[in-house]
Amino acid sequence: MAFFVHPARDDISLVGVLNALGDPARLAIVKNLAEKPDGMSCGGAAPCDGMARSTLSNHYRVLRESGLIFQVKKGVENINTLRRDDLEARFPGLLTQILKVAD
Amino acid sequence: MAFFVHPARDDISLVGVLNALGDPARLAIVKNLAEKPDGMSCGGAAPCDGMARSTLSNHYRVLRESGLIFQVKKGVENINTLRRDDLEARFPGLLTQILKVAD
């Protein structure tokens, strides 16, 4: 019943990842997702309320295109999941370290 | 004879650092500086030739304002130095990890 909204990209670049995380809203989303291995909906992981839905949608697109997350459609929601293993394989220790200092 | 071009900022933010490094030109500059503890001139650490001087100058400003580097004027040049210790104090292990995966 759940299927990928987009294929998960496999050529993750360091600049892409850093650029994606170099925005307060996206870093907040990733921090939220880091605590939920099973993923969260777009609204659920939102960095704040009051942000336009279209803006939020753009942030999720950047996160997806940078390879930080993947999205599966489940019913009416998109479930976003942090690609910890893929990132660990590509850039060992990087995401862990960033999340650690992001407390 | 060498003096600060600007005061080095002391409130380094994580988003600022990630945003600064999330650009190919600036990441290349930082990688160059990482190998020269005594600093390099703007032109010397340039990521490529052919980039406009004004663009390069803007990149150094972003790096300085994010807290990644400081600049001292020495003769006709600006010497740029990576603020490894300050960054290590603020975000332990972060810069090291990024440089490691940036090989």
Place this chain on the structure above:
DNA sequence: TCCAATAGTTCCGTATTTTCGAACTACCGT
């Protein structure tokens, strides 16, 4: 001292990117 060369910065117009409202699509429950 005056001049030319070198290294960067600032200014400013253009180009790209980001933001958000409005309209649209998709899915569920009734």
Place this chain on the structure above:
DNA sequence: ACGGTAGTTCGAAAATACGGAACTATTGGA
């Protein structure tokens, strides 16, 4: 089929980045 919820796409306005031209500052040489 209808209404409600979740997100995306479109288009215009606001914000930001790029780069050429002009400017400042310093050095070395005539």
